[in-house]
Amino acid sequence: MDILAAAEAIARAQTRVGPLIEGLAASGKLPPSLVFAGPEGAGKELMAVKLAAALNCVRRSAEGPCGAGERCEACSKIRTLEHPDLHLIYPVPHGEIDTGLPLVLESRREDFFARGEFGNRGRSIGIDLVRLVIEALSKHPFEGKRSVVAILEAHLATAEAQNALLKLLEEPPASAAIVLVTEYPDRLLSTIRSRCYEIRFDPLAPGAIAGFLEEFYSVEKEEAKRLAALAQGNLRRGINLLEERFLALWKDAAAVVALVVDGKSKELIAEAEELAGYSEARRRNRGYSREDIAELLEEMTILFGLLIRNRDGRLQETEKGVLAEAIGAGRLAAAAARDLPGDVRKISAAIESLRRNADLELTLSHLFLDLTHAWY
Numbered sequence: 001m002d003i004l005a006a007a008e009a010i011a012r013a014q015t016r017v018g019p020l021i022e023g024l025a026a027s028g029k030l031p032p033s034l035v036f037a038g039p040e041g042a043g044k045e046l047m048a049v050k051l052a053a054a055l056n057c058v059r060r061s062a063e064g065p066c067g068a069g070e071r072c073e074a075c076s077k078i079r080t081l082e083h084p085d086l087h088l089i090y091p092v093p094h095g096e097i098d099t100g101l102p103l104v105l106e107s108r109r110e111d112f113f114a115r116g117e118f119g120n121r122g123r124s125i126g127i128d129l130v131r132l133v134i135e136a137l138s139k140h141p142f143e144g145k146r147s148v149v150a151i152l153e154a155h156l157a158t159a160e161a162q163n164a165l166l167k168l169l170e171e172p173p174a175s176a177a178i179v180l181v182t183e184y185p186d187r188l189l190s191t192i193r194s195r196c197y198e199i200r201f202d203p204l205a206p207g208a209i210a211g212f213l214e215e216f217y218s219v220e221k222e223e224a225k226r227l228a229a230l231a232q233g234n235l236r237r238g239i240n241l242l243e244e245r246f247l248a249l250w251k252d253a254a255a256v257v258a259l260v261v262d263g264k265s266k267e268l269i270a271e272a273e274e275l276a277g278y279s280e281a282r283r284r285n286r287g288y289s290r291e292d293i294a295e296l297l298e299e300m301t302i303l304f305g306l307l308i309r310n311r312d313g314r315l316q317e318t319e320k321g322v323l324a325e326a327i328g329a330g331r332l333a334a335a336a337a338r339d340l341p342g343d344v345r346k347i348s349a350a351i352e353s354l355r356r357n358a359d360l361e362l363t364l365s366h367l368f369l370d371l372t373h374a375w376y
């Protein structure tokens, strides 16, 4: 994938934020510290790459910025994430910045949307990573005009790291732009947020996601439209759905929702046992981990979200099509009579329990019975 071309596609798709960032960069009035906030899969990380290109492209002035056909020297290096003034800082497992950061960068170059370099191991942005930022900023930009430091998943910064970051933001170097990228800006210190110019990203439009899948993943037009409807504004989700593992997860989530709507509590208990891995056959076939189950429950909340919007007549035709295909058109009316927001709350609580290490099978059967009101 041409990462810069992908970033430009996102800048066009983000019809409000794209021109805003482009304009700030072009005017020379870009604030030194920014927060890119907004939902998953809105293109925040790619926009940070785009910002680096906007600030450092050497052909910009007379001939306009360079395009995908022929890139200037600066943009060519940004395209492969090799520009010395573009610093991408990712959370890594504790004490592993020397190996962890290059590993993530390598993985991004290979497939920008790939994830899970460290499996289920905990990652954070520790004080050592912030020191790395400070060191990088103590030098003048090597080649470009203004260096860009993007701190990804900035909410994973430890308290110590956030305090060090705060000191940096109190006197940011004029030759740099520091971008904190996060889905959870409220997990940043309020003193950090108050020093940053916060840019809120919107979820991407289905048409933009479909176009992206066609252009960068060679997905055929109709299929791209279908996946975009399922993606619900989240490009990452759209890309995940190209994977067999994720698709199986989505189908299992849909099967559970169908059983819930039908009130089949006995079958749901069996499903809870199987999903939790008590059935050897199932374990061999699927091998869902605790994280996978949490993901499956998240897929259920997406399905219930679709059911809510369907009940309120707010679904587009393609969305309605994929929903009907997932749980069966005949169940839509019965589902509309449910307390759907209540269902979503119950599922979200179960996800929280799983994240707190509650027993897998117990949590699932409790949830499924709760959803069918079938306690015995």
Ligand SMILES: [Zn+2]
Residues within 6 Å of the ligand: 056, 057, 058, 059, 060, 065, 066, 071, 072, 073, 074, 075, 076
């Ligand atoms: Zn350029």
